[in-house]
Amino acid sequence: MTQGIYVSAMTPQSGKSLVALGLADSLFRKTDRLGFLRPVHLGSTPADDPMVQLMKRSFDLPDERCRGGVSLARTRELLAAGNHDELDGTAVGVYGEMARHCDVILVDGTDLLAHNAATAEFDMNARIANDLGASVLAVIGAAESETPEDVLNAVEVTRAELNQARCDIFAVIVNRARPEWVERIEREAARGVRGLPVYVLAENDAVAAPTVGELRDRHGFGEGSAPASLDRDVKGVKVAAMTVGHYLDQLADGDFVITPGDRSDIVVASMASALAPALPVPSGMLLTGGFTSEGRIQELTAAAPFPVLTTDLDTYSAARAVSRSRGTLSGAHPRKVAAALGEWARRVDGEELVSRLDLPRPQRRTxxxxxxxxxxxxxxxxxxxxxxxxxxxxxxxxxxxxxxxxxxxxxxxxxxxxxxxxxxxxxxxxxxxxxxxxxxxxxxxxxxxxxxxxxxxxxxxxxxxxxxxxxxxxxxxxxxxxxxxxxxxxxxxxxxxxxxxxxxxxxxxxxxKTSEGVKIVSSVFFMLLEDRVLVYGDCAVNPNPDSQQLADIALASARTARQFGVEPRVAMLSYSTGGSGSGQDVDKVRRATEIVREAHPDFEVEGPIQYDAAVDASIAASKLPGSTVAGQATVFVFPDLNTGNNTYKAVQQSAGAVAVGPVLQGLRKPVNDLSRGCTVDDIVNTVAITAIQAQHL
CATH class of the missing domain: 3.40.50.10950 (Rossmann fold)
Known part of the structure; x- marks a missing residue:
């Protein structure tokens, strides 16, 4: 039966998106069939909702498992008319359709955007949660609280309100707390009848700070320079209305500088500071008053190493608007998402939280x-x-x-x-x-x-x-x-x-040097197919291994596979299956297989075997009936580098597989190689792999 968790904001500016993202990340590791539903979505269609797109992108959710209900504009009309049926009926209908494809559905409630209608929004969220039979994860924002006692009181009030609304409480999470309050709130917060912990997340500047690009888009600022580095975090706001010397004394790295557009002295000083290694670099600059730079100053701003924006607003109005801006996760730069997931992992025991549900373990690995x-x-x-x-x-x-x-x-x-x-x-x-x-x-x-x-x-x-x-x-x-x-x-x-x-x-x-008992350093690629992970070795290091080296590669590849959760069933590949062929190349593979079996009689290995017999059960049944590897191999050992390198690239390009590697194996301590064409994601993944290898030494 599909289970639902309804994430509901109990206060404005709660930072609910971080909690929804973190919870989805924890759930995603437990079920293949995660769903995400926004009963009230932003924009005219769910595809326009940034949170829907963030979840779709982060967890590779197909359309049938990542959906929306009714637009925010239509919801406001329905609430004003007192008509709940369309809103509630749509949410239940979409949830029911999704349930056919999902083990658990994360339902993301409204963000209490209408401050003058918070009670109506709470009632709506509670009603929809009950209609869906979903448990409520309540998110309490602590950013506007003056004392820890205010937050502790809010926890008790939240429990009382949800109990009065007859909601099943899945969890209570406090977000955006001052760091010095976190431990006290965790220790003293009421745990409710089930005695489960209240998790507390600190205000995270890396998440809360808007980027320069967000400020531009939110306030309609113009661009006075090339839009490079618009994803810089705004760590502070400086209104530059003093002399240059005093201004530079106040400037800090990451400050967003607001100054009248005719203050060419501030513009020049900011450029000089950015270019001096020992001085701070602004995250960006906003030129106010509708003034535009001219002559050489305009050339300077056009070549600025930080974004320069423009506005017709006066300096006070611009500073007031910018200072009230907060960063968002939905539609954000990946590094902001990474900071949010890092904060979640530090403060929340995801295993404990998800254990409150009874979810089946996933069978597929996307x-x-x-x-x-x-x-x-x-x-x-x-x-x-x-x-x-x-x-x-x-x-x-x-x-x-x-x-x-x-x-x-x-x-x-x-x-x-x-x-x-x-x-x-x-x-x-x-x-x-x-x-x-x-x-x-x-x-x-x-x-x-x-x-x-x-x-x-x-x-x-x-x-x-x-x-x-x-x-x-x-x-x-x-x-x-x-x-x-x-x-x-x-x-x-x-x-x-x-x-x-x-x-x-x-x-x-x-x-x-190599590990004890290992005679050769080799490599594997993790080939991530649509629903499973295969291991290919050796596709990067050894041009033409002999039988003993092939046996070493097979054993090392199996160990690597097991380290990363792939149960090894090893196929020693050749152009011949079983005893159907002969020749020097086939004999080499046959001897390598014998070496492995002699050293490890219980090792699941088959060879020589052709690729089709290794992966296709029907072909395996005719070519190698009774084999525990044929038709279900997970580790593929290629006879030489030419075959292995070409095969992994063919599968990568033709089958749309993601190739992660090469991962070096056989060394006493982990050292891994990157391609010179690697992406940032490739580097992140390889570092994670290297860290895991280090854990097993």
Missing amino acids: PVRFLHELVEAAREHRKNIVLPEGEDPRILRAAEMIHRRSFCDLTILGDAARITQLCQTEGIDLDFDDKGLTLVDLAHDEALRERYADEYVRLRAHKGVQKDAALERMHDGSYFGTMMVRTGDVDGMVSGAAHTTANTIRPALEFV
Whole structure:
């Protein structure tokens, strides 16, 4: 039977979207068939609602499981006329249609947008929740509370109101609390008749702060420069009406500067500050009064390293409008979503919350589910991963995403001044004073480079390596980062965004070495198909492995598969199945299969086997009847690099599979390689994989 959870705001500005997103993330890990319903949607159709689109995008929900009911404009008409039937009937009808496709439906109530009709909206949300038979998750906003006692009282009032409305209370969550209040509210909040905890989320500046783009869109500001970096967070607002010297003393990184458009001195000073490495960089600038820059000043604003917006409003009116603006999650930049999910993971026990429902475990693993599981698995036992290519903007953007989602610690290598400049010019928000985020300037950290050089000499003395050569090696980020892994200063390394695979692997082979009993370093790709995850090895490292090496690759690939929740059934691929063919290439695969079986008699392996017999049950029944692997293989070992590399790319391009990797295996400590064409998401996923590998060592 489909179960429903109705997320209802109990106060205006509750930040309900963060709770809905976090709850959906927790539910998504428990069920393949999650649904999302907005009984009252923004815009003329559900497709226009930013929250519907956010959920669809974040959890890959198909249209039949991500829907809306009645538009907000129509809802207001119905409420004014006292006509509840159309609104309630539509919600129940859509919910019923969705129930055929869903195990659980997250229903996102209204946001108490009409402050003068909060009671009517509460009554409407409670009524619809009861009509749907959905339990209510009540969200209490604490941002406008003056004391913790106000919040504690609001919890009790919320329970009383929901009980009076005969609603089943699933949970009560306090959001946007002052950080210093969180522990007290959690400790003292009334738990209700079931004795379940009240979760408390602190106000999160990374979520609450609007972006420059949001300010532009919300207030209709014009653009006085190219719209690069409109996704910068506005960390503060500065009205620049003083002299330049005093203004610069007050300016801080991320400030949104509001100044009359004819204050060319402020414009020039802001540009100079942004270009000076030691001075703060504004998130953006708003020129008020309808004044436009002219001449050289106009050329300066056109080339500004931050967005310059314009408005006809006077400075006071503009500042008043901007200061009241708050960031939103719906339709937001992915890093804001990452910050929201990070806050949810820190403060809410998702397992406990979801355990309040009796949901079946999922049988299918979609690409979105697998990638979500990576992050959650990495978070379970936090590790420290080094990124040696810190001067690549993609690496820094990925680091920001990872830090906001808070699933592992990061050490970033590179020139400190260059990285600071890149963060400023690219609008990347990384504060290296934060816990879990470390910047190592390898070119200037002589003590660390000296220690690593001594260790390198010790490890490579048999190759005649001298101290001068070792010091020179430690100027290379790959060697420096790999030595951090070797010495245990970090738990793993991800590199290759700006370097070759050989550049990444070579240092690891020199002094990290292979695990005990492993003779070869190899790789796998996780191939994320529509409903399952397959493991392909080796498609990136070994050109033509012999039988013993193929056996090692099979065993290593099976171990990797199991680490990531894929039960290994290994197919040793060839152009022949069973005993139907012969030849040197087939014999190599047959011998590799025998080696695996001799060493591990209970190991589920089949070979030689053709790909079709490995994946198709009907073909397997005719070619290899009785096999426990044929027709249901999950791990595929290719006979050579040419076959493996071409096959994974063919499946990726032709079947629309998502290829995650290559993931290196066989090393004592995890080092993973990136493609030089990698995306930010590729980097985030590879870091999560590396952290998980480190957990198993």
